[in-house]
Amino acid sequence: xxxxxxxxxxxxxxxxxxxxxxxxxxxxxxxxxxxxxxxxxxxxxxxxxxxxxxxxxxxxxxxxxxxxxxxxxxxxxxxxxxxxxxxxxxxxxxxxxxxxxxxxxxxxxxxxxxxxxxx
Amino acid sequence: xxxxxxxxxxxxxxxxxxxxxxxxxxxxxxxxxxxxxxxxxxxxxxxxxxxxxxxxxxxxxxxxxxxxxxxxxxxxxxxxxxxxxxxxxxxxxxxxxxxxxxxxxxx
Numbered sequence: 207x208x209x210x211x212x213x214x215x216x217x218x219x220x221x222x223x224x225x226x227x228x229x230x231x232x233x234x235x236x237x238x239x240x241x242x243x244x245x246x247x248x249x250x251x252x253x254x255x256x257x258x259x260x261x262x263x264x265x266x267x268x269x270x271x272x273x274x275x276x277x278x279x280x281x282x283x284x285x286x287x288x289x290x291x292x293x294x295x296x297x298x299x300x301x302x303x304x305x306x307x308x309x310x311x312x313x314x315x316x317x318x319x320x321x322x323x324x325x
Numbered sequence: 326x327x328x329x330x331x332x333x334x335x336x337x338x339x340x341x342x343x344x345x346x347x348x349x350x351x352x353x354x355x356x357x358x359x360x361x362x363x364x365x366x367x368x369x370x371x372x373x374x375x376x377x378x379x380x381x382x383x384x385x386x387x388x389x390x391x392x393x394x395x396x397x398x399x400x401x402x403x404x405x406x407x408x409x410x411x412x413x414x415x416x417x418x419x420x421x422x423x424x425x426x427x428x429x430x431x432x
Contacts, residue, residue: 241421251361251369251412253421265419268326301368310416311359313380315368 208232208314210302215319222292222323228285228302228316235283236260239305241312242276242287244298244321254300255287256310270296292323327351329413331424339432342403346427348396348413357417360389360398364409372411373398405431 214226226242242254255276256265264276275288285302299320303312328351338344348358356376361369371380373389376396386401400407408431413424 250426251363251414251423253414253423256419256421267420306374309357309374310419310421311371311374311414312361312369313371315370318368 208304210304210314210316212300212302212316212319215300215321217322217324218292219325220293220323223288223290224292224321226287226289226300226302226319226321228287230283230285230302230304233304235278236280238307239263239310240278240285241303241305241310242285243301243303243312243315244296245301245318246295246298249298252298256305257285289321292321294323297321297323326420327354327415327417327422329415329422329424331411331413331427333427334425335428335430337430337432338403340403340405344400344403344407344429346398346411346413346429348391348398348424350394350396350415350417353393354415354417356392357415358389358391358396359414359416361412361414362407362409363412369412400429403429403431407431 209231211229241256257276273291277286299318301318302316304314306313330349358376360373363369377389411427
């Protein structure tokens with residue numbers, strides 16, 4: 207059974223940093239691209255970043271480019287999102303999501319971790 | 326970036342009704358479109374991919390159609406458990422984007 211467990215969320219001041227983690231199990235982690243998707247309170251879904259299975263290829267939404275870094279440790283089956291220069295508008299539940307085998311839509315999602323950016 | 330416009334943003338319908346949600350893309354995306362259902366406090370769940378392929382385990386009363394720039398999600402006989410928000414997502418190219426969502430309520 208595929209499981210994705212996010213951690214690392216919390217309250218951070220504007221301009222601060224936070225690193226999210228997503229522990230994956232139940233599938234061959236290195237074989238799948240992964241993404242982070244966020245959802246501001248009461249709002250819709252926003253794709254944030256993606257990384258290929260080997261970790262060499264990454265993509266970012268314009269809203270986070272230059273501030274967020276997606277990475278993965280395939281030896282630990284873990285996905286990361288390093289978030290720097292956080293803004294109030296980054297407040298959201300952050301989900302990690304597993305890509306389908308050949309296309310970047312998401313067949314499994316974690317339960318999410320809440321990031322609140324506020325002074 | 327490719328924009329996805331969903332409509333309506335919300336709807337209220339009775340059990341047994343036929344419900345249709347539309348998703349329009351700002352440029353052609355072929356059939357690279359997925360639909361998700363999300364219930365309050367839960368992560369989204371995939372319903373349909375490749376515009377019309379039903380994910381395993383999804384009830385047959387749910388279907389998707391369309392291509393290029395116009396797509397629909399249809400629930401042929403609305404059930405109480407279909408009360409949720411629905412989102413489309415394109416995967417034609419990066420950046421990926423989602424539609425704004427449609428909240429479906431049961432009368």
